[in-house]
Amino acid sequence: MxxxxxxxxxxxxxxxxxxxxxEGLHLAVLHCRKLCVYAVSxxxxxxxxxxxxxxxxxxxxxxxxTACNMTYGPFGGVKGRDLICIQSMDGxxxxxxxxxxxxxxxxxxxxxxxxxxxxxxxxxxxxxxSCQQVESYKYQVLAFATDADERQETEQQKLSSGKRLxxxxxxxxxxxxxxxxxxxxxxxxxxxxxxxxxxxxxLKDNGQIRFMKKLDYSPSxxxxxxxxxxxxxxxxxxxxxxxxxxxxxxxxxxATQLPHIPVSVKVANFQDLKGVIITLTDDGHLxxxxxxxxxxxxQAPKVDAREINYEEMNAEMKELQKIIKEATKPQDIxxxxxxxxxxxxxxxxxxxLDAESQAIESEVKAEAVPSITVKITVQSRVAAQKPNLAxxxxxxxxxxxxxxxFDDLEPDSSETVVLSVFLKGNCTPSELEGNCMFSYTxxxxxxxxxxxxxxxCNFSLPLRLVCFPTQPSKAAxxxxxxxxxxxxxxxxxxxxxxxxxxxxxxxxALGFQFLTGSKTTLLASKTSQRYxxxxxxxxxxxxxxxxxxxxxxxxxxKQNCKDFACTYSGSIPLQEYFELIDRHFELRxxxxxxxxxxxxxxxxxxxxERRLLTRFKDKTPAPLQHLDTLLEGTFRxxxxxxxxxxxxxxxxxxxxxxxxxxxxxxxxxxxxxxKLSTDQVAILEATFLPLTEDTQELGWEExxxxxVSYLLRTCLSKSSKExxxxxxxxxxxxxxxxxxxxxxxxxxxxxxxxxxxxxSTDLTTQQAAVMPGGCATIPESDLEERTVIPGSTAVFSSHxxxxxxxxKHGLSEDAAEEVKSHGT
Numbered sequence: 001m002x003x004x005x006x007x008x009x010x011x012x013x014x015x016x017x018x019x020x021x022x023e024g025l026h027l028a029v030l031h032c033r034k035l036c037v038y039a040v041s042x043x044x045x046x047x048x049x050x051x052x053x054x055x056x057x058x059x060x061x062x063x064x065x066t067a068c069n070m071t072y073g074p075f076g077g078v079k080g081r082d083l084i085c086i087q088s089m090d091g092x093x094x095x096x097x098x099x100x101x102x103x104x105x106x107x108x109x110x111x112x113x114x115x116x117x118x119x120x121x122x123x124x125x126x127x128x129x130s131c132q133q134v135e136s137y138k139y140q141v142l143a144f145a146t147d148a149d150e151r152q153e154t155e156q157q158k159l160s161s162g163k164r165l166x167x168x169x170x171x172x173x174x175x176x177x178x179x180x181x182x183x184x185x186x187x188x189x190x191x192x193x194x195x196x197x198x199x200x201x202x203l204k205d206n207g208q209i210r211f212m213k214k215l216d217y218s219p220s221x222x223x224x225x226x227x228x229x230x231x232x233x234x235x236x237x238x239x240x241x242x243x244x245x246x247x248x249x250x251x252x253x254x255a256t257q258l259p260h261i262p263v264s265v266k267v268a269n270f271q272d273l274k275g276v277i278i279t280l281t282d283d284g285h286l287x288x289x290x291x292x293x294x295x296x297x298x299q300a301p302k303v304d305a306r307e308i309n310y311e312e313m314n315a316e317m318k319e320l321q322k323i324i325k326e327a328t329k330p331q332d333i334x335x336x337x338x339x340x341x342x343x344x345x346x347x348x349x350x351x352x353l354d355a356e357s358q359a360i361e362s363e364v365k366a367e368a369v370p371s372i373t374v375k376i377t378v379q380s381r382v383a384a385q386k387p388n389l390a391x392x393x394x395x396x397x398x399x400x401x402x403x404x405x406f407d408d409l410e411p412d413s414s415e416t417v418v419l420s421v422f423l424k425g426n427c428t429p430s431e432l433e434g435n436c437m438f439s440y441t442x443x444x445x446x447x448x449x450x451x452x453x454x455x456x457c458n459f460s461l462p463l464r465l466v467c468f469p470t471q472p473s474k475a476a477x478x479x480x481x482x483x484x485x486x487x488x489x490x491x492x493x494x495x496x497x498x499x500x501x502x503x504x505x506x507x508x509a510l511g512f513q514f515l516t517g518s519k520t521t522l523l524a525s526k527t528s529q530r531y532x533x534x535x536x537x538x539x540x541x542x543x544x545x546x547x548x549x550x551x552x553x554x555x556x557x558k559q560n561c562k563d564f565a566c567t568y569s570g571s572i573p574l575q576e577y578f579e580l581i582d583r584h585f586e587l588r589x590x591x592x593x594x595x596x597x598x599x600x601x602x603x604x605x606x607x608x609e610r611r612l613l614t615r616f617k618d619k620t621p622a623p624l625q626h627l628d629t630l631l632e633g634t635f636r637x638x639x640x641x642x643x644x645x646x647x648x649x650x651x652x653x654x655x656x657x658x659x660x661x662x663x664x665x666x667x668x669x670x671x672x673x674x675k676l677s678t679d680q681v682a683i684l685e686a687t688f689l690p691l692t693e694d695t696q697e698l699g700w701e702e703x704x705x706x707x708v709s710y711l712l713r714t715c716l717s718k719s720s721k722e723x724x725x726x727x728x729x730x731x732x733x734x735x736x737x738x739x740x741x742x743x744x745x746x747x748x749x750x751x752x753x754x755x756x757x758x759x760s761t762d763l764t765t766q767q768a769a770v771m772p773g774g775c776a777t778i779p780e781s782d783l784e785e786r787t788v789i790p791g792s793t794a795v796f797s798s799h800x801x802x803x804x805x806x807x808k809h810g811l812s813e814d815a816a817e818e819v820k821s822h823g824t
Contacts, residue, residue: 019058030070035061059099068113073120075139087116105142117180121190122205128177136168169207185226195222213250225267238262342382345438347459348375358400358420366515371422372465384409384440385450393434396425428514430660432461463547469498472511472521476534483567484529494551520544538576539661568672578741580659585737587652594645605634656694663688680757702731705740708747716755
């Protein structure tokens with residue numbers, strides 16, 4: 001049951017002893033500047049819904065201070081009536097004895113008001129101060145203390161008019177309190193329940209902790225109630241996750257979901273229905289809930305039996321089936337084919353760079369950072385609502401504008417936007433591609449709000465965006481040779497945008513200089529069908545190698561040559577690749593260290609702040625004992641660590657970009673080496689490039705290690721023992737990269753021995769046994785499989801063999817493989 005409740009009161013309570021001379025039920029309502037007491041009278045109802053109640057104003061008190069909360073009870077042990085205590089926003093306790101004002105007292109050391117409760121057993125008021133302490137004040141101490149209205153008198157007059165307000169007991173809970181409740185279900189024992197921001201406390205009436213419970217959520221309200229088990233107390237606690245938890249002392253007994261966040265909760269009985277949970281939301285909605293089975297609130301009256309009209313029932317059934325069929329039509333949820341798409345997105349990249357660069361806030365240190373224009377056209381054949389266009393490019397590339405919002409598109413209409421792409425980060429990108437994603441909704445009869453749809457397209461950026469021609473260099477640290485089965489092609493035909501036309505067909509060397517400063521040289525053999533790419537950095541070889549193979553394929557495709565192929569017969573540069581992995585992993589470890597140091601310094605900074613605040617709030621001046629100097633030094637350390645962490649984060653991004661470029665290069669070399677199919681290359685890319693962004697929670701090293709280990713135990717498994725090994729279901733940051741490097745080396749070794757990347761059964765293959773799940777095993781060779789151990793070097797060739805130097809430790813190759821397989 002839900003009711004809409006609008007109230008201007010802050011707190012209300014019902015008692016019988018608020019008015020003198022009357023015995024009826026009364027309601028006290030606290031407003032910001034007023035306290036009102038109403039008489040509640042009931043009359044028998046004429047229907048089954050229940051009795052009717054009316055309220056009548058008996059008296060009211062106009063408050064001189066803004067009220068915060070109130071409590072009530074027989075203060076001072078008075079018999080037959082209840083007094084009301086109101087706490088103001090400035091820390092004054094105002095006590096009212098029915099129609100008259102009694103006195104007011106200021107709480108000592110007050111800053112902000114906290115929850116307030118009254119304990120009749122000890123005749124004391126309990127609150128939580130701004131010092132995060134639970135404090136108890138006796139009523140007798142309040143009554144004989146200095147009157148709050150006499151604060152302006154002289155010190156001598158204050159001393160003669162009363163005593164100083166002293167606290168009965170104090171308990172430091174270390175956090176602010178949301179609510180306080182005093183319960184006494186046993187005549188001899190009463191408990192004080194305090195709901196904190198992260199903990200739940202149960203105290204004795206003398207301030208000692210009976211028990212406490214640490215909460216793993218943010219509570220919003222609570223109410224203790226009597227338990228069926230003797231010696232325990234049940235408590236309902238609501239939280240901001242829309243949950244209501246039932247505790248028996250500190251044990252969670254039940255948890256239920258609410259449709260809203262409760263700000264107040266009570267337990268009540270309604271006639272024959274006991275244990276109704278009443279919750280109130282911050283927007284004034286009152287809900288009565290019931291735990292367990294649905295309560296029987298309504299009994300349907302008996303109706304007269306009538307004859308069944310089967311013709312009408314059949315007609316109604318056919319109509320309902322027609323509605324169901326219309327609602328479950330597949331065209332609203334299944335993807336459309338290209339011919340039926342209502343929206344088409346076309347991206348056109350300008351053939352030339354922008355005459356005036358549109359690069360903004362670029363970190364590249366080059367003299368000029370070029371940009372290129374991309375024109376995106378959206379053609380709609382249907383009525384598209386809420387259209388949005390997002391343009392994405394891989395960092396360090398950036399666009400001048402990545403989000404576009406259009407008005408609703410009419411049928412057979414189009415929209416065109418123009419943007420520029422440029423290099424923003426000071427590192428070479430791993431991909432020169434972009435993506436356009438257009439989202440919109442199409443309304444239907446059954447869904448007027450519209451069905452969401454997405455149209456997208458990809459576009460490629462030219463190499464001239466990130467590099468420009470330069471003089472080729474003869475010496476380089478890293479060299480690759482790509483073999484082809486066709487005569488060499490002059491660079492004037494395949495790289496016309498980088499070759500000077502005056503050189504003609506004589507140009508067999510071409511230099512590329514990236515905007516970041518590094519250089520790469522491309523050489524073509526005059527006598528053989530080979531091309532060499534060389535550079536001082538391994539990652540810089542990737543874009544040039546990719547561009548070379550792509551342009552060669554396009555060149556021979558134009559000449560209707562269908563048997564063109566590129567191969568690679570050199571060694572896979574694993575050692576250089578491992579150096580990039582180690583560099584990236586080292587920066588990840590540094591990021592963890594910076595995070596730990598920042599956390600320690602932040603804790604130290606807050607501790608010094610608390611000490612200083614305590615000194616400043618003390619009424620008696622005391623020396624700071626160089627706490628201000630220590631605070632300033634800690635602040636400088638926090639700023640220096642934050643700057644170092646930010647710099648490390650930038651270096652880690654550059655290292656990850658370089659690692660992705662090198663990974664692309666290794667995947668291409670392995671595919672050319674083993675002549676892998678498109679599906680097998682896709683498996684390689686999914687294994688070595690699982691992440692587009694690197695984070696501390698999920699990094700590249702642990703993800704790739706898990707993927708490579710899975711391949712080694714499935715389609716690249718050597719024996720049934722490896723298939724039986726189970727992989728860890730949790731990914732966590734490793735201590736070092738030794739296991740990852742061993743697995744990558746073993747992966748290349750098994751590919752060299754004839755391993756096949758496939759997740760489907762193939763009956764025509766030479767393998768006799770088939771793994772569970774369709775993973776074919778590797779045929780055993782006459783020679784034992786060998787792998788690399790520390791102290792040895794390996795060179796993988798495209799002929800399926802491995803050349804290896806003997807280990808410095810004197811181990812044989814077979815023994816090394818046994819150690820490797822068991823260790824993995």
